[in-house]
Each structure stands twice: as C-alpha cells, then as structure tokens.
Amino acid sequence: MDNATRSERSRNAALEAAIRIIARDGPGRLTLDAIARESGLSKGGVMHQFRTKEAVLKALLERQMEHFEEFSTGYMAKVSATSANPNLATQLATVREAATSPNSAALALVAAMVENPGLMMLPREREMKRVAAIKAESADPDLALLRWAAARGLLLSSLFGMSPLSKDEHDRLFARLLDDGQWAGVEQPAKERQTKEQPTKARAAKSGAAPAAKAATPRKRA
C-alpha cells in the first residue's frame, strides 16, 4: 500500500477510535493505550502518527471544527440569498446538527477541555468571529445573541447528559429558534432599547402578566 495513504488510514483509525472511546466510556477514559487497543494499532503506531496526546486532542478538535465548518458553509450557501440573517440561521442549524449527530464529534471538545483547557482557545476564537458576524447582520443583535445562546444551551445540555428535555421538545425548540417569523415580535432596534430591568435580582416580573397585549404591537425596521 502507498505510504501516504497508509499513514492517513492509521491517523483516521486512531481519531475515530478516540471518538468512540469518549462517547462510550467518557472523556476521562481517553488514554493512548485505549486508543491503540480500540484502533487495532500498536501504541508505537499511534505515537508515530501523533507525537503527544495533546496532538491527538488537537487533531480531534481540528477535525471536528473542519466538519462543522463544512456543514456551515454548505448551509450558508443555501440560505444566504433568501435569509435576512444568514449567519444566525447557519449557526443555529449547525448547532442543531451537532446536537443531533449521533456520535457527536463535538465530544472532542469535552475531551480537550478536560485534558487541556488551553486548547479551548481555538474554538473560542472561531466562535468569536461567528458571533461578530451574527451581531453585524442583525437588526437586534442582542436578540440574535440570545437565540444563539439558546441553541448552545440545548446543545451543551444534551452533550453533557444533563438535558431534562425529551427529543420531541428538543426538536420543536430548535425549529422555533430557527423560524425568524417567530421572533420579529420582540425585535428592538439596537440602541433605543428600554431597560426596565436593573441588574440586581429580587424583582423581574412587573410586566409579562398580560401576554397577548403586546403581540399586536406593530414593528418596523430601518
């Protein structure tokens, strides 16, 4: 077999084994020996492809980021023409994809954080760009951010096995998040937002009692 492809096959086998281990046994069980066992390679073989464990983690992260990047750009291409906020739509859809995909490669992220929190820098930086794009395209940046945050909440909760929601609810919520029409009702032009809530706790109700009233309020944008 060709040398280059042989190498790539081994790298691939190792990384996929790693993901399998994380998903099955938890991030704490991801060791080099375990990867060797699970992939069929010898430990020496694994170490030949990745000089350190951190290299494995980094490769795992990059691979996952690449995967979702791909999904992202594909989705973006489809909606950028029709959507007013394609970046938000794309991010929401991507997060949903991550939450849905079974062996969720997003587990790589968890593993990375456990072992070496510093590695989180890479995804965080990429995320900052995305958030910036979302804010830039939105008539109400904070609302967009909140929709984005909600999606992430759903994703992370289920990723860590602490989601109290059923799959049905999960899907329904994502659908509503993605539906721009559902949110137009609370949009507020960036600056003139009335802040009726001071950051201190101990009171947060005041309004909200008569829910239907506000619904009819007309909304325009620049």
Place this chain on the structure above:
Amino acid sequence: MDNATRSERSRNAALEAAIRIIARDGPGRLTLDAIARESGLSKGGVMHQFRTKEAVLKALLERQMEHFEEFSTGYMAKVSATSANPNLATQLATVREAATSPNSAALALVAAMVENPGLMMLPREREMKRVAAIKAESADPDLALLRWAAARGLLLSSLFGMSPLSKDEHDRLFARLLDDGQWAGVEQPAKERQTKEQPTKARAAKSGAAPAAKAATPRKRA
C-alpha cells in the same frame, strides 16, 4: 478543637481545594494527591474524610446543589408574589448567579461528569422538576423553555471557557432574559403554534426569507 468541627474543617478544606484545582488546572487534573497537596492535609487525612474519590465528587455535587437550592428558594420567596412565572424567573436568576460567582462551584458538575457520568443523574432529576414547573406556569411553555435554554447556554459557555461574549454583553443578555415584558410580543398559546420548520436539516430558510414582511403578520391566540 472540637472533634466535629475539626472534621468539618478538613472536609471543607478538601472540597475547596478540589474546586480550586478544577478551576485552575481543569477537571482532568483533579486527583486525590492533588487535593491533599492543595488543601494542606495529608493524603491519609483526605482519605479519612472521603473513603473514595467518588465520595469526594458526590460531596462536591451535593454541596453545590445545596448552595444553589438555597439561593433559589430565597429568590423564589421574594418573587413568587409579584411574578406571573416565578419558577422561570428564579431559574434564570439562579443560573445568572452560577455564571457570575467567581469560583463557580458549578465546576463540580464537570468534574463529576468526567469521572463518573452516572453521577449526573442527581442534578438531572432535580432539573427535570424545575423544567416541569416552568412549563406548568407558563402561557407559552416553549418560549419559557427557550429563555431557560438561553440562560444555560450563557452559563455553560462561560463555564467551559468558550464564551465569546464580553462581560457587558453577558450581563445585558441576562437582564433581557429576565425581563418578562421583552418577551410578551412572541408568546403563543401552547397548542396552535404553526410549525413551518420540519426537523430535517439541509433546509431551514424557506420562511424567514423576507423578514420584515413576516414581522407584520398578525398572530392571534385563543
């Protein structure tokens, strides 16, 4: 020194050391030896207070849950009279508290998950009750769930060091989440919600295309 208080002081020292370690070095670095070193106790001393590492984790979890439970009930007492949805308000405030508190004890959760995913059962069950209460009290349960999810998204993101948001934005978003008046505009009575978004991926634009147009669409309720 009294025996009982001596014990409690040691337990306390160990648990606080544990939290410090998780926050500083990541959950993967939490070992019994590290706890001993960091707390000033000897390893034997630590082992005397906690028979196994799992016992440490469990104690950490329980302690954290107790702390937020306390905050929760306190907040609830204050707001239950005036708010239309006190459970949601309380949960939002509690999550904000967790996200704000510096040494965030919520890290215990991460550590538990890494070491023994089964431990997540306890917090998840408690969470399910809370979510049920939130749904029960709300005129638009899904909207409430989404506000709840957004709060969790903000919390978990910053907890894992992957929040791309500034502290200012963070605070502002929580404030808006808590303000019921800001959300009345999109409330929809539980059942007759239009689902224009099927859960398959690869298409989610269709609607939302002409955003302003849709915004004017009247939404009525029973």
Place this chain on the structure above:
DNA sequence: TATATAAAACCGACCAGTTGGTTTGTAAAC
C-alpha cells in the same frame, strides 16, 4: 480533679496498576 483508656483525626510510606512517552527492532515503500 487527675488519670487511664478508648476513639477519632490524621500522617506518610507503600502497593499494584495505569499513564504518557521512549527505545529498539523490522519489514515494506521509496
């Protein structure tokens, strides 16, 4: 109150197993 004794809290050396990583050897690809 003084003292003997038990019990609890704590220490630190130690154990077997595991960890990330290295070294040495070998067969195939170049």
Place this chain on the structure above:
DNA sequence: GTTTACAAACCAACTGGTCGGTTTTATATA
C-alpha cells in the same frame, strides 16, 4: 540503502487506595 510505518518491550511518574502508626480529643473512673 535510506527513509517511513509500524510493532513490542520498556520506563519513570503518577493513579486511587491501603495500612501501621502518631497525635489529638472524648469518656470513664477514681
């Protein structure tokens, strides 16, 4: 014939956990 891909034995450091012993506190007795 040199480099590349892999295997297998190996290593020091560390892992969770045990154990015999020392100190501190509690209790009984006189």
